Amino acid sequence: MINQDYKAMLGAKNIIRNLSEYATARGKEIGYENVFDFSLGNPSVPAPEIFTDTMIKMLRDENPMKLHGYSPTLGDPSYKEAIAASLNRRFGMDYTAEHIFPTTGAAGAISHAVRAVTKPGDTVLTIAPFFPEYKPYVEGAGCKLKIVPANTDTFQINIEEFERMLTQDVMAVLINTPNNPSGIAYSTSTLRYLADTMTRKAEEFGHPIYLISDEPYREIVFKDADAPYVSAFYKNTLSCYSFSKALSLPGERIGYVAVNPKADDAEFIVPMCGQISRGTGHNCPPSIIQQAVGKVCDITSDLSVYETNMNIIYDTLVDIGFSVVKPGGTFYILPKALEEDSVAFCNKAKEYDLILVPADNFGAPGFFRMAYCIDTEKVERAMPRLRQFAKEVYGLG
Template sequence: MIVQHYKDMLGAKSVIREISEWSAARGREIGYENVFDYSLGNPSVPCPPQFTAACRDLLDNTDPVALHGYTPTLTLPEVRAAVAESLDRRFGMDYTAAHIFMTTGAAGALAHALRCVGAPGQNVVTFAPFFPEYKPYVEGAGLTLRVAPPRVEDFQIDFAALDALLDENTAAVLINSPNNPSGVAYSAATLTRLANVLTAASRRYGHHIFLISDEPYREIAFGGVEIPYPARFYADTLTCYSFSKSLSVPGERIGYVAANPHCEGADLIVPMCGQISRGTGHNCPSGLFQLAVARCLDLTSDLSVYETNMELLYAELKRLGFTVNKPDGTFYIFPKALEADANAFCRKAMQYDLALVPGDSFGCPGYFRMAYCIGTEKVRRSFPALEKFVQEQYGRG
């Protein structure tokens, strides 16, 4: 008998993927260059040449039996040590290899982190707007996702809402900074207050409430601003990272969990991840790509195009009368729709070959996401379509 739970999920497919599929189909009709596809967060710049060179060197000069064999259960020790050294140097931490576990991207990192600190039946709190896949990630670990409503004026944390959601059954708080979809990063003041709230709640409820920090966009920061590193603010932090965006290698599926050396059970987290991997199928990430990213830890792709696109798009949205927060990073912007129903707004946009994603699935109705990881020339070419859309449908512009 097939499992009803997953059969039911077929009726709740990702709206992001559905709109991306519409864009592809529309592109086959009129040419994809004529579809202004702001749907999918797929990096649009090539990986750095050093990454390609590292892969080529490893393939040419490493024993193929060793290179393509299973990696250790706890992943490659030399790679874990290199990641720890990089984090310590960049963020003033004191990780060692014993605190790093390599994973199949940020999704794999979250799968491990959630199971390390949450038992089935407990809850995890996150903040809208949030990445929609958090719900299946959390529920897949047997946990319940609780969502604090958005503080739309600045997309920082609504602490009154957080207090109402924390209870004796809370295992962790899950954050994403810089945030998908808003592009906003939590300030040092926000993270300091969050640490104080979690410390007090942990004392009140008699167990450690962990912070799970999802950071795939950490390196995409604008205006020379340094994104605060959450693990510096709160000891009980598990950092989940992916190289997908920083190195433009999402298909390689490589990331890590970093356990703050001062968290509860710091010496147990990585061995526990090794056991968790046995039951989740996230075990033994590619040895080739573990070794390749270890050679590129201080590198990124040329991410400047995202800031260029953001500045252009932000200025155009403001000119057309949209309410929108200026992103601190990522390659997303999250304006308020010009009507209460963002789904209707985005459907109307399709008539102008604009692919926009409504904010409902992000926990923020009335807003929409634009993923501007596309060529700058195409961003500029989308402006007449965007202007025509808001003029004809809403009398703006």
């Protein structure tokens, strides 16, 4: 009999997907250039040319048996070595290839990391606002996801609630910085606080509490933002990375788990990830992509457009009178809606062909997310529309 739990999941509406489909349909009516679609977090800049050149050169020159052969269970050595060297150089860490486990993007990384440091029934704590896919990732490992309510003043951590919820049954804390949907990067003082609190509680509870740090936006950090490398603050950190955003390769499913060499049981975690893969059928990310990304892992696409877009949107929002925290990175911003019900707010915005996403699912009810990974020209054209909407519906500006 088909599995009734998975069948039941089919009924759930995916609000972002629905909005995106609406935007596409509306685009067919009035021209997609006239729909101001801020729904989807897809990179809007191409992969760097050097990635394309590297791929073509490998395909042309290398032995296809090696290029397309099985990579070892724990990943392609050249990829693992390149990642370790890059992280060490940039963040003063001391990874070796043995601390790096290649995964199918950050989704694969988080799924492995959670399974490695929990057992079914354990609790994983995350901090709002948070990426809604954390729920299936954590529940897929048989764990419970509990959510620390947001600090809506800064989108750093709600300290009071975090300490209250960091109880004996919590085996891992899952964070995302720079953050989807807020665009905020956790500051040095936030990470110090987090590390101190987790260290203290772990001692009190008599078991390690691992920090699973989801970092696909790590390379999209804006001028003057304080966005330090998480693992440098807390030894029991598993860093989960994806090249989806930095190299604009979201479809190629390439990322990794990097285990802090000083973590408790660090030497077991990568080999355990290999065992975890056997049970999920995931196995390795594609061989040719591992080899190519290993060669270009210090390069990024031209990511400057995201900061340009952010500044245009942020300044306009402030000028109109929105309450909004300025992002330190990513391609998201999370302003407060102009009425309590952000779903109603976003529905009204649709009438102006502004596609905005209510952030209730992200643990930020009353806020809405704008993904500004779109052409700057379109962002500029959207601003008068945003003003018009705020003025006509809410009397602002």
